[in-house]
Amino acid sequence: MTDHSYDPATIEPKWQRVWQERKTFRTPNQPAELAGRPKFYILDMFPYPSGAGLHVGHPEGYTATDVIARMKRMQGFNVLHPMGWDAFGLPAERAAVRESLHPAEITARNVDTFRRQIQRLGFSYDWDREINTSSPDYYRWTQWIFLKLHERGLAYMADVPVNWCPALGTVLANEEVKDGVYVETGDPVERRLMRQWMLRITAYAERLLDDLELVDWPESVKEMQRNWIGRSEGADVVFRLDGRDETFTVFTTRPDTLFGATYCVLAPEHPLVEAITTDAQRDQVRRYVTEAIGTTEVARSDAAKDKTGVFTGAHAVNPVNGERIPIWIADYVLMSYGTGAIMAVPGQDQRDWDFAVAFGLPIIRTVEPPPDFDGQAYLGDGPAINSSFLDGLTIEDAKRRIIDWLEERQLGRRKVQYKLRDWLFSRQRYWGEPFPIVHADDGTVVPLPEDWLPVGLPAIDEYRPTEDGRPPLARAGDDWLRVTLPDGRAATRETNTMPQWAGSCWYYLRFLDPNNQREAWSAEAERYWMPVDLYVGGVEHAVLHLLYARFWHKVLYDCGLVHTVEPFQRLFNQGMVLAYSYRDARGRYYHPSEVEEYEDGRVLAVATGEALTSQVEKMSKSKLNVVNPDEVIDRYGADAMRLYEMFMGPLEVQKPWQMKGVEGVNRFLQRVWRLVVDERSGELNLKLTDAPAGSEPELERALHKTVQKVTEDTATLRMNTAIAQMMIFVNQATASATLPRDITTTFLRLLSPYAPHICEELWQRLDEGDLIAHARWPIHNEALCLDDMVPIVIQVNGKKRDELQVPKDADNATLERLALSSERVAKLLEGRAPRRVIVVAGRLVNIVV
RNA sequence: GCCGGAGUGGCGGAAUGGCAGACGCAGGGGACUCAAAAUCCCCCAUCCUACGGGAUAUGAGGGUUCGACUCCCUCCUCCGGCACCA
Numbered sequence: 056m057t058d059h060s061y062d063p064a065t066i067e068p069k070w071q072r073v074w075q076e077r078k079t080f081r082t083p084n085q086p087a088e089l090a091g092r093p094k095f096y097i098l099d100m101f102p103y104p105s106g107a108g109l110h111v112g113h114p115e116g117y118t119a120t121d122v123i124a125r126m127k128r129m130q131g132f133n134v135l136h137p138m139g140w141d142a143f144g145l146p147a148e149r150a151a152v153r154e155s156l157h158p159a160e161i162t163a164r165n166v167d168t169f170r171r172q173i174q175r176l177g178f179s180y181d182w183d184r185e186i187n188t189s190s191p192d193y194y195r196w197t198q199w200i201f202l203k204l205h206e207r208g209l210a211y212m213a214d215v216p217v218n219w220c221p222a223l224g225t226v227l228a229n230e231e232v233k234d235g236v237y238v239e240t241g242d243p244v245e246r247r248l249m250r251q252w253m254l255r256i257t258a259y260a261e262r263l264l265d266d267l268e269l270v271d272w273p274e275s276v277k278e279m280q281r282n283w284i285g286r287s288e289g290a291d292v293v294f295r296l297d298g299r300d301e302t303f304t305v306f307t308t309r310p311d312t313l314f315g316a317t318y319c320v321l322a323p324e325h326p327l328v329e330a331i332t333t334d335a336q337r338d339q340v341r342r343y344v345t346e347a348i349g350t351t352e353v354a355r356s357d358a359a360k361d362k363t364g365v366f367t368g369a370h371a372v373n374p375v376n377g378e379r380i381p382i383w384i385a386d387y388v389l390m391s392y393g394t395g396a397i398m399a400v401p402g403q404d405q406r407d408w409d410f411a412v413a414f415g416l417p418i419i420r421t422v423e424p425p426p427d428f429d430g431q432a433y434l435g436d437g438p439a440i441n442s443s444f445l446d447g448l449t450i451e452d453a454k455r456r457i458i459d460w461l462e463e464r465q466l467g468r469r470k471v472q473y474k475l476r477d478w479l480f481s482r483q484r485y486w487g488e489p490f491p492i493v494h495a496d497d498g499t500v501v502p503l504p505e506d507w508l509p510v511g512l513p514a515i516d517e518y519r520p521t522e523d524g525r526p527p528l529a530r531a532g533d534d535w536l537r538v539t540l541p542d543g544r545a546a547t548r549e550t551n552t553m554p555q556w557a558g559s560c561w562y563y564l565r566f567l568d569p570n571n572q573r574e575a576w577s578a579e580a581e582r583y584w585m586p587v588d589l590y591v592g593g594v595e596h597a598v599l600h601l602l603y604a605r606f607w608h609k610v611l612y613d614c615g616l617v618h619t620v621e622p623f624q625r626l627f628n629q630g631m632v633l634a635y636s637y638r639d640a641r642g643r644y645y646h647p648s649e650v651e652e653y654e655d656g657r658v659l660a661v662a663t664g665e666a667l668t669s670q671v672e673k674m675s676k677s678k679l680n681v682v683n684p685d686e687v688i689d690r691y692g693a694d695a696m697r698l699y700e701m702f703m704g705p706l707e708v709q710k711p712w713q714m715k716g717v718e719g720v721n722r723f724l725q726r727v728w729r730l731v732v733d734e735r736s737g738e739l740n741l742k743l744t745d746a747p748a749g750s751e752p753e754l755e756r757a758l759h760k761t762v763q764k765v766t767e768d769t770a771t772l773r774m775n776t777a778i779a780q781m782m783i784f785v786n787q788a789t790a791s792a793t794l795p796r797d798i799t800t801t802f803l804r805l806l807s808p809y810a811p812h813i814c815e816e817l818w819q820r821l822d823e824g825d826l827i828a829h830a831r832w833p834i835h836n837e838a839l840c841l842d843d844m845v846p847i848v849i850q851v852n853g854k855k856r857d858e859l860q861v862p863k864d865a866d867n868a869t870l871e872r873l874a875l876s877s878e879r880v881a882k883l884l885e886g887r888a889p890r891r892v893i894v895v896a897g898r899l900v901n902i903v904v
Numbered sequence: 905g906c907c908g909g910a911g912u913g914g915c916g917g918a919a920u921g922g923c924a925g926a927c928g929c930a931g932g933g934g935a936c937u938c939a940a941a942a943u944c945c946c947c948c949a950u951c952c953u954a955c956g957g958g959a960u961a962u963g964a965g966g967g968u969u970c971g972a973c974u975c976c977c978u979c980c981u982c983c984g985g986c987a988c989c990a
Contacts, residue, residue, distance in 0.1 A: 060942090157931050274909050275985080282986060284906070289990085307990060320990090362988085385988095392989045399990085474989050594984080702928070704917055708909090709983080713916065719928050729943090776918070779927035786927095789944090848923045853971040855923055893970050899922055903970050 059737035061728035063692025066816040071177055071658050073815070079748055079828055080128075080179040082135050084568065095132040096584050097124050098563055098623075100592025100600075103141045103555075104165035106150060109172040110674055111682045111700070111712055112632040118700045119629060119772060121178045123589065125808035126769050128179075129832035133536045135584055136179060137566040139186035140166050143194075148486040148518050158486040158518070160188055172684055176693045177811050179828070184569045188558030189486070193565060195509030196575035198491040198555050200607065203614055205492075205502050209255040211498065215479060216348075219247040224520030225483040226251070246348065252481040252490065252551060256606045260284050260473040262620075263605055272626040273707075276597040283598045285474025290458050292398060292467040294319060296331060297370035297379050303327055306393030307474050309403060310461065311453035313375045314442040315421035316398035317411065319382045320364065321391035323347035331382065333368025340365050340384060341683035347386040360385060362410040373398075374466045375457070376443070385410060393472055401432060409433040478603065480554060483526035485518040487552030493538050495546040504541065510548070526550045554799065559600055560607040563587055563622060574846050575616075586619045594628040601626070627772060630709040632700075636680040637667045646679040671711045682712050694810035695721040701774035701809060720778075726785050727806065730799060731817045739820065742794045750795055755839060757787045765805045774809070781806055796821065799835045805855045848899040849874045851883050867894040874900035 074080060082091055097120050102113060117138075123591045124136040142162045151158040152347070166187065172464045173180075186193055204210045218227040252332055256263075264284045267277045289308035296302065305319065321328055323344040332340045343365045364385030371382050387406060388397050399711050401411035402420035408431045411418050423440045424433040439445040444460075445453040481490070486723035489510045496729065513531035521529050528550035538546045564744065567580040601623070608622040637645040637658060645667060646842030651659050674681045687696045698720040703709040733740050748755045761784040768777035784802060788794060800823055807814035807827045818827040847870060849857040857879045861870065871892050874880060884904060891903040 278908060279985060285989065305990080309990080348915080387988045387990090389989065397990045404990070406990075409988090472989080626989075702916090710916065713929070715929050716916065723928085725943095754938080775916095777925080779918075782927055850922085850971075853922090853969095858923070891970060893922090895922060899971090901922080901970055 059732060060734045061725045061732075061813070063688075063724075063812065067175075067177065067688075067693050067812040070812045070815045071174065073826070074177075074828070075182075076185070077826075079826060080136070081183060082181045083133060084580065086579055086583075089133055092131060092133045093266075094135070095124075095127045095588045095589075096135040096563075097127070097589045098136075098587045098591070099138065100590070100596060101139045101141050101559070101562060102169060103144055103146075103821060104162065104169045105146060106161070106165055107676070108165075108168050109684050111684050111687065111696075112674065112698070112784055114173075114176055114684055115632055115700045115706070116172065116593070116629040117178055118176070118697045119627075119774060120589070120591050121176075121180075121697075121775060122701065122808040123772075125179055125811065125828065126766075126832060128828070129804065129808070129830060131831075133567065136181065137184040137186075137569075138173065138180040138182075139184075139562060139566070140169070140188065141555070141559050141562070142166065142187045142189035143358055143487045143553075143558055145484060145486070148484060151486070152518055154339050157514075159189065162187075162486075163389075164377065174591060175688055176684070176697060179811075179827055183408060184566055186562060186565050186569050188562065191509045191511055192572075194488045194558065196565065197488050197553070197561070197726040198508050198510060199505060199575060200561060200611070201488075201553070202491055202502050202505065203555075204254060204607075204610060206304055206892070207610065207613070207762075208310060209258065209610060210480070211253055212249045212250055213253050213477075215251050215253065216246050217249050217251060217479065218244045219249065220244045224524065225526075226479075226481075251479055252676065253608075254478040254480045256603075257475055257477045257610055258476045259474060259606050260286070261471075262477075262609055263602065266605075266621055269882060270621050270626065271624060273628060276594065276601070276626060279597045280602055283475065283602065287474075289470055289472060289474050290454075290461065290467050291470045292374065292393065292461060293465075293639055294371040294374060294398070296382075297372050299331070299369075301327070301330075303371070303396050304394045304467075305396045305398045306400055306470060307400075308472075309400060309450075309454075310457045310467070311439060311442075311445060311448075311450055312400040312403045312421045313373065313398065313457060314445070315400040315402045315419040316373055316380065317401060317417045317419060318380050318399045319371050320385045320388045320397050320399055320410070320587075321367075321382060322388040322395040323386055325384075325395045327396075328367065328384060331367055331369035335370040336366060336608050340367060343384060354435055362406070364410065364414065366414075374461070374464075378807075381416070383410075391476055392474065395770070403432055403434060405432040405434075421445075429546070454810040456593050457781065476582070478606075480557075481551035482554050483520055484552050485512070485515070487554065488557055489528065489552055490549040492549040493540070493546035495540065495544045497544065501540060501544075501546060526552070528552065556600060560604045561611070563590075563604075564611075564617070581617055585617060586622055586624045589622040589625045589627065591627045593631070597628070627707070629706050631673065632703075633671045633709055633711045634674045634680040634682055635669050635711060635713075636672045636678040637669050639665050639667050644677070644679045674712075682714075687714075687717060691717050691721045692724075692812070694724055694813050696725065698778060698810055702778045704775055706772050706774060723782055723785065724810060726815070727810075727813065730785065730794060733822060740794065742792070743799065743821075744793045744795055746793065746795050748795050748797045748801075751793060751798065754787055754791050754794075754798055756842065757784050758801060759835045759839035761802065762805060762833045763840050766832070766835065769808065778809065781809075803827060804830050804833055845897055847874070847897075849877055849880060850899060850901040851880060852903060854881060856883060864895065865896075867896060870894050870896065870900050 087430055099117050099120050099288060120136065125135045128134045147158040147161045150161045181676060188194060197307060201210060214386050220227050220237050227237060227244060262811060264281060264286055268537055287308050289306060290310040291304050291306055292302050292313065293302050328340065328344060338413055362385065364383045367382050367384055369382045370379045373380055388395065399407040399410065400405040401418040403422055408418065419441055420433065421442045422433055423437045436450050439448045439453045445456055448456060458469050485571050489512060491508055491510050493501050493503060495501050513528065513535035515530040517530060518527050519529055536548050538548060539544055564581065567584050568576040571577060604622060604643050608617060609620065611617045612620055637650045639660065645660055649661050650667060651661050659665065660667055672678055672680065684696060695717055699717045702720055703716065729740065731740055764780040765777045768774065800821060803814045803817055804827060811828065814827050843863055843865045844860045847859050847861050848855050849859060857872055857877045859877065861873060871894050887904050889902045893901040
């Protein structure tokens with residue numbers, strides 16, 4: 056190594072300092088500065104700053120957005136590209152207990168680590184806009200939005216069944232519970248009715264579904280949201296109880312099968328259960344209900360398990376034919392969907408069939424299955440049978456007919472039902488947003504006036520729930536808990552806190568105007584910047600975060616606070632970065648440094664010589680395969696790290712990290728360096744000339760092709776092929792006898808969004824003035840992207856047999872003549888006349904014989 | 905079970921109706937060097953070859969087409985999501 060070779064360790068901190076000192080990436084926020092330029096809002100899903108720090112998966116998406124942000128700036132856009140912290144959450148609270156620190160201190164420490172690691176990569180975030188959801192400056196506005204929701208009747212309290220973990224003293228989210236235990240600790244979880252805050256997201260179900268049409272998102276994510284919302288069309292049907300003056304309603308998507316309803320089933324929690332159960336059945340029913348209510352919904356909804364249930368002794372009357380049918384209770388009917396009651400049609404529903412078989416209930420087919428049908432319940436189409444006035448109709452026609460019939464007699468009505476449920480919005484935790492709500496001593500729930508915000512978190516000495524099961528905030532003293540309202544009433548503060556999703560539901564709006572002390576964001580900023588043009592993040596947020604944020608956004612739209620119906624115009628999911636892990640026969644994992652790989656594919660443990668298996672897996676501490684970005688930057692530099700993240704493969708797929716690949720892009724950067732710098736002297740490369748670009752016509756063409764490809768591929772997030780093209784260019788430039796400066800500086804501008812530090816350094820050494828970050832993005836010359844002579848493939852019967860160089864504008868007749876006169880073709884034709892000749896201008900000639 | 909996505913050299917991948925394997929990694933050979941590293945040049949899917957070339961090949965099988973990694977049908981494998989939602 057010579058003194059003047061490429062050394063990222065010196066140039067990278069140097070340029071990061073320059074960018075920071077000059078506020079190079081400050082986004083304008085004065086209307087005058089904004090006017091006249093198009094805008095581009097490009098956003099990363101901001102991270103939860105965990106104690107573990109960054110791993111190489113995080114910067115993948117961040118690098119992609121940074122490359123685009125830098126290119127867009129050079130193309131003359133005002134770019135909003137911010138970063139912040141989703142900083143409330145349970146892990147910090149647990150660490151706080153463990154280390155006897157305040158969660159805010161833990162969070163601040165983690166944020167510092169994340170910020171330092173992110174800044175080492177040279178991202179062009181406007182750090183003056185950094186936000187932190189756990190800061191009172193931020194969460195006062197989260198509380199403010201909650202008040203908006205409350206005002207509109209979208210926030211309410213209800214007794215709902217929740218996953219209660221006695222060991223932790225808190226409610227857990229469904230996704231934190233599996234097989235009846237908390238996934239992290241294995242502590243048992245029970246279902247309990249608790250008074251909780253709920254958000255009425257179901258009121259927006261239809262708009263959340265319909266407006267998916269308006270956004271440019273991956274089809275898979277839209278489909279996941281559609282499934283989650285789960286719209287189904289059908290009818291509510293009213294059943295009368297036999298011998299009583301009461302009715303109950305069922306929801307069905309198959310009203311056409313009503314004549315085949317041979318029994319009804321109520322959910323164990325259904326309010327009618329207690330009333331209708333006969334004395335003879337009471338003990339059995341009570342036992343069943345108690346057991347069912349005790350198990351979690353997750354355990355209950357295991358489709359594979361056998362059907363269970365009990366007869367109530369009561370009967371209902373089928374409204375279409377007056378048949379008396381038994382009413383059962385079974386846990387396969389869920390209280391939380393539809394009406395909590397169903398009519399069972401075993402002939403057309405496999406679940407009902409299974410239940411009917413298990414308990415010896417009758418089965419009547421009402422749709423004629425095809426003659427060769429040998430299944431059980433028949434779900435396909437066919438003529439209605441055993442259905443009186445519906446007989447012979449198709450499913451669709453029968454549905455229409457029966458719904459009309461029911462509606463005329465007021466025995467039912469058309470109904471759209473959603474699977475989506477209201478959002479359980481409170482947690483019994485400390486490290487979250489307090490609700491801007493108090494409970495007056497007279498029992499009323501009172502939202503606080505806006506100018507009382509923020510409701511800060513009180514200092515308490517322990518973050519666990521109280522002994523009697525109240526949330527940690529109940530440990531606060533009366534100076535926090537007790538409030539005197541403006542009207543003189545005394546009240547106690549709400550002690551639940553909001554879930555972690557709350558802060559991330561609107562952070563993209565705070566970024567517009569993060570230092571605004573008077574309002575959550577200014578209307579002008581919102582009108583200028585929204586919507587987010589490109590939102591990049593992991594697919595793990597496909598449903599919850601993205602659905603919750605869309606919901607809040609629509610509410611804000613209804614409040615007149617935002618002007619777009621959807622917040623995120625385009626969404627892109629980057630694939631996960633995986634890593635090789637090494638395991639021995641006993642399943643013990645080995646760190647890559649304890650492993651030797653041989654050419655023949657064998658992998659051995661260095662210490663013992665034992666044969667190991669290698670596999671590609673998700674990075675995790677326990678698998679000893681986590682790659683730390685600091686380590687990569689120490690060895691190869693941030694530019695190489697960025698470039699490799701983009702070069703690994705398509706952004707959207709998951710792919711393994713390979714340290715050898717980083718070496719490869721590092722070599723590429725060294726070649727770029729040597730194009731400009733003479734490594735021995737440190738002076739400029741003697742190949743550089745002031746001659747015009749046209750003095751190296753071949754290289755000039757290569758450059759313009761590169762401009763075109765890099766511009767296109769970067770905009771469409773195909774960074775891997777953009778980089779491949781730049782490598783091709785550099786290989787040619789290295790081989791070229793002279794190197795016009797003009798070509799060199801144009802190329803550096805293309806590379807600068809990907810590897811900004813080295814490009815700033817070389818730009819300065821070439822004495823181009825200002826920063827390359829402020830340079831204009833090059834535009835390709837179409838004429839120079841086409842070669843004068845193009846290769847034409849000659850095929851015989853679709854197989855390549857020859858290749859000719861022909862002028863690029865040769866017409867079809869010329870191509871055909873040239874092809875037929877090819878010696879190799881003549882040999883293959885052996886004098887036979889071609890039956891047909893297909894000519895594709897500029898590409899190939901196919902001769903068919 | 906249902907709904908998505910993907911299967912291409914030793915590895916990551918490229919080509920979305922027109923030259924399969926761009927670019928990179930790994931590997932082989934050579935130049936430079938006292939030597940090594942670095943760098944530069946060449947080779948590198950498989951099989952056959954009289955060294956001109958030929959045959960085979962994109963998970964498997966079929967189809968459409970002058971021509972298919974690409975479009976259609978059937979199947980296999982892997983990954984992700986949902987899963988008694990009436």
